[in-house]
Amino acid sequence: MGRKFDWKKESKRLIFGLIGAVIMAVNIKTFVRAGGLYPGGFNGVTLLIQTICDRFFDITVPFSPISLALNAIPAIISFKAIGKRFTEVTSILVVATSFITDMVPAIPITEDILLICIFGGLINGVAITIALLGGASTGGTDILAKILNKYSTINLGISLLIVDLVVVICGALTFGLDKGFYSLLAVIMNGLVVDRVIINIEKRRKEKSDKKADELVA
Numbered sequence: 456m457g458r459k460f461d462w463k464k465e466s467k468r469l470i471f472g473l474i475g476a477v478i479m480a481v482n483i484k485t486f487v488r489a490g491g492l493y494p495g496g497f498n499g500v501t502l503l504i505q506t507i508c509d510r511f512f513d514i515t516v517p518f519s520p521i522s523l524a525l526n527a528i529p530a531i532i533s534f535k536a537i538g539k540r541f542t543e544v545t546s547i548l549v550v551a552t553s554f555i556t557d558m559v560p561a562i563p564i565t566e567d568i569l570l571i572c573i574f575g576g577l578i579n580g581v582a583i584t585i586a587l588l589g590g591a592s593t594g595g596t597d598i599l600a601k602i603l604n605k606y607s608t609i610n611l612g613i614s615l616l617i618v619d620l621v622v623v624i625c626g627a628l629t630f631g632l633d634k635g636f637y638s639l640l641a642v643i644m645n646g647l648v649v650d651r652v653i654i655n656i657e658k659r660r661k662e663k664s665d666k667k668a669d670e671l672v673a
Contacts, residue, residue, distance in 0.1 A: 464590065465540065471589020472548040479582035479593055480555035483518075486575030489563035491630070492638045496579075496593075497525045498552075499622040499638070507629065519553035533592075544591040552593060568637055576641035580648025587649070619645070 483498060491506075492499075501521045508514040526549045534542040565571060586593045619642045627635020 465544070468540070468544050468590040469547070472544055472586045472591035472593070473551060475582040475584075475586030475589075475591075475593050476548045476552040477555060478585065479579060480552050480559055482575060482578040482582065483556050484559045484561050485564050486571050486578065487641075488561060489566075490568050490571035490575060490637065491634055492572060492575060492626075492641050496619055496622065497522060497529075498556075499619070499626070500525055503622065503626055503629065518556045519550075522553040522556075523549065541591060545593075548586065548591055548593055569640075572637040572641040573644055576644025577648055579641070580645040583645070584649050 479498070483502070486492075487498075488502065492502075501518055504521050505516050505518065508516045526546075530542055530546050530549070533545065583593055620639075623635055623638045623642055626638050
């Protein structure tokens with residue numbers, strides 16, 4: 456017999472994930488796109504492809520089809536490496552993020568590129584962290600980073616940074632070192648948020664586990 460479906464756990468996973476998806480989509484249309492950044496992740500790859508199509512081929516491509524196509528392979532890998540429930544909810548969140556990003560109007564909040572990359576990176580990190588705390592992911596390189604974290608001693612924030620650097624380098628080579636530098640700063644802010652929160656959560660879990668072990672011994 457399979458494991459009993461835990462409605463409370465799965466509801467939390469979905470709610471936290473959807474909150475993360477909405478925050479991420481709004482962040483893309485306010486800070487990230489306004490600054491012309493490519494802040495890692497498959498969202499960064501999608502924005503990079505959109506910009507290339509628009510600038511070099513004069514073709515406007517929606518966000519959702521590119522994002523969904525890019526996320527297909529990590530979702531398959533996640534199904535085998537991490538688990539069915541995690542992958543199912545993550546797939547729902549990828550679809551939600553993609554379509555919400557297309558629907559949300561572009562509302563630039565500031566033209567200061569430094570503020571854009573700092574707040575864009577921080578807010579993106581908050582969105583990813585909320586989804587991860589609920590037991591899901593916003594998809595793409597989050598999945599790859601979680602797999603890297605699972606099968607190595609590298610913590611989650613550093614895993615995200617390693618994977619996202621590839622996107623930043625591609626953006627810098629295509630659109631200039633200035634965009635690459637600011638995108639790198641956004642990626643670092645993103646990684647710091649995820650890393651710090653996850654470390655604190657894991658520390659609390661360890662303390663609870665040690666307390667339970669001490670109670671059993673006593």
